[in-house]
Amino acid sequence: MGIVDLTSMAEGQTTLRNEINERLSKLQNEISDYCFQCAKCTSGCEAHKLLELEPHKVVALLKRGLIDELVNSDVIWTCMSCFKCRERCPQKVAPVEILFALKNMAVASGKQIPGKYTAMLQSVLSIGLIQDVQIVSTRDNKTKKRDDFGLPGVSKPVDAAKFQTAITKLAVEKV
Amino acid sequence: MTKYALYPGCVMPTEQYAYEVSIREVLPLLNIDLVDVEGFSCCGEPMKSMNQLMALYLSARNLALAERQDLDLYVPCPMCHLSLSECQRVMKSNTEMRDRMNGMLASEDLQYNGSIDIVHTVDLLHDHIGIEKIKKRVKKPLAGLKVATHYGCHLIRPSEIGRPVDSENPQKMETILKVLGAESLDYPEKLDCCGAMLSANLPESALAKTGQKLQKVQEQGFDVFVDVCPWCHRMFDSKQVKAGETVAAKLEMPVVYLTQLLGLALGVKKEKLGLELNLSPVDKLKLGDK
Numbered sequence: 001m002g003i004v005d006l007t008s009m010a011e012g013q014t015t016l017r018n019e020i021n022e023r024l025s026k027l028q029n030e031i032s033d034y035c036f037q038c039a040k041c042t043s044g045c046e047a048h049k050l051l052e053l054e055p056h057k058v059v060a061l062l063k064r065g066l067i068d069e070l071v072n073s074d075v076i077w078t079c080m081s082c083f084k085c086r087e088r089c090p091q092k093v094a095p096v097e098i099l100f101a102l103k104n105m106a107v108a109s110g111k112q113i114p115g116k117y118t119a120m121l122q123s124v125l126s127i128g129l130i131q132d133v134q135i136v137s138t139r140d141n142k143t144k145k146r147d148d149f150g151l152p153g154v155s156k157p158v159d160a161a162k163f164q165t166a167i168t169k170l171a172v173e174k175v
Numbered sequence: 176m177t178k179y180a181l182y183p184g185c186v187m188p189t190e191q192y193a194y195e196v197s198i199r200e201v202l203p204l205l206n207i208d209l210v211d212v213e214g215f216s217c218c219g220e221p222m223k224s225m226n227q228l229m230a231l232y233l234s235a236r237n238l239a240l241a242e243r244q245d246l247d248l249y250v251p252c253p254m255c256h257l258s259l260s261e262c263q264r265v266m267k268s269n270t271e272m273r274d275r276m277n278g279m280l281a282s283e284d285l286q287y288n289g290s291i292d293i294v295h296t297v298d299l300l301h302d303h304i305g306i307e308k309i310k311k312r313v314k315k316p317l318a319g320l321k322v323a324t325h326y327g328c329h330l331i332r333p334s335e336i337g338r339p340v341d342s343e344n345p346q347k348m349e350t351i352l353k354v355l356g357a358e359s360l361d362y363p364e365k366l367d368c369c370g371a372m373l374s375a376n377l378p379e380s381a382l383a384k385t386g387q388k389l390q391k392v393q394e395q396g397f398d399v400f401v402d403v404c405p406w407c408h409r410m411f412d413s414k415q416v417k418a419g420e421t422v423a424a425k426l427e428m429p430v431v432y433l434t435q436l437l438g439l440a441l442g443v444k445k446e447k448l449g450l451e452l453n454l455s456p457v458d459k460l461k462l463g464d465k
């Protein structure tokens with residue numbers, strides 16, 4: 001099997017979408033109710049200081065069922081997964097997990113895969129790692145390879161085809 | 176010797192060689208035997224924004240590979256450590272998901288029963304090897320060195336998953352550095368994020384986060400900035416100049432891995448610790464020259 005064409009990932013993804021939908025409804029119905037909009041999450045949010053992400057508003061919008069609006073907005077991609085909101089929420093709401101579910105939904109609906117995410121996924125599908133071995137530079141501009149340090153070969157999936165089959169299932173088809 | 180399977184992840188073995196070199200050099204001196212295992216893949220954490228189920232599966236298969244060797248897992252990258260720990264928790268507490276994951280793992284003749292322990296550099300040194308043992312091995316104390324530590328978000332949060340250090344007041348690195356003779360002081364930005372997770376889609380903003388933190392550290396007069404994460408190190412060390420430009424600051428902050436400093440304190444020659452690969456101005460520390 002070749003590497004999947006990720007641009008057509010939205011096709012045949014109904015099962016995956018249903019699954020994320022289930023996750024989102026659970027977050028909406030069972031968890032967002034606990035949020036009392038204290039905004040403690042936003043006060044410490046790493047992305048708030050720089051990019052105006054407001055995790056407490058994300059929770060509020062989810063509670064009102066505005067899932068499509070959230071899935072379509074760029075702001076969900078500004079979260080840097082620092083987990084401060086999850087750590088500090090007095091109600092154990094974990095906005096960061098809501099954001100993961102929303103981003104998953106955006107990808108599964110073929111809406112947006114920003115930046116280098118596609119390249120990373122392609123790399124995982126083909127060699128098992130997010131990038132292949134790099135040539136690096138020293139402080140005085142000499143180039144060095146992994147072998148130059150006597151390091152052993154990098155651990156990667158042994159049977160690439162089997163590995164790919166399993167991962168591709170998760171990426172594009174129903175499980 | 177205590178044996179651990181080494182789980183290298185993606186970033187360390189493909190570009191952050193200084194971390195791997197110093198780990199492989201230093202840990203055996205403290206009676207840790209690292210075993211290389213074939214077949215590992217990405218832990219899945221970087222894929223989490225795209226597909227959480229895939230992230231979980233990737234972690235499960237790596238845990239299964241380690242379990243097949245009957246070895247506990249040493250995971251030097253905090254991102255991998257979180258991903259594997261979270262998966263461990265799911266596999267132990269959610270039977271439905273465990274069966275589903277194991278069903279998929281069967282295609283690679285794998286399964287996971289949840290029997291292994293996962294450690295990171297900081298708890299391996301602090302809790303498993305132990306401070307006393309490290310203390311006895313110190314040959315060249317890092318006298319007077321003023322150190323700022325950076326743990327990395329994924330190592331300290333979320334504590335609900337079970338993290339190796341405290342989420343709001345992590346002190347294990349400080350304790351280690353103290354027995355190495357260094358002076359490790361807290362600073363207001365200590366728990367702030369490096370921004371690395373934004374590199375994939377908002378690289379400028381990622382660099383701004385890095386620059387902002389490092390600028391504060393520099394202003395406070397620290398000699399050196401110490402980290403334990405290949406993602407964070409890539410930001411603070413490898414991309415320091417760019418990070419400085421992003422916040423209009425001239426950054427000249429030496430950044431080293433904890434394992435590199437530890438090696439120097441244990442008397443390892445600097446050539447064996449990958450120090451030539453640190454792109455930040457570590458020369459001004461005059462480490463290992465005495």
Ligand code: SF4
Binds near residue numbers: 036056
């Ligand atoms: S998610 Fe938690 S921290 Fe954020 S506003 Fe709601 S209750 Fe407060």
Ligand code: SF4
Binds near residue numbers: 045048080099
């Ligand atoms: S995990 Fe994301 S939303 Fe939560 S505090 Fe960090 S940057 Fe903000």
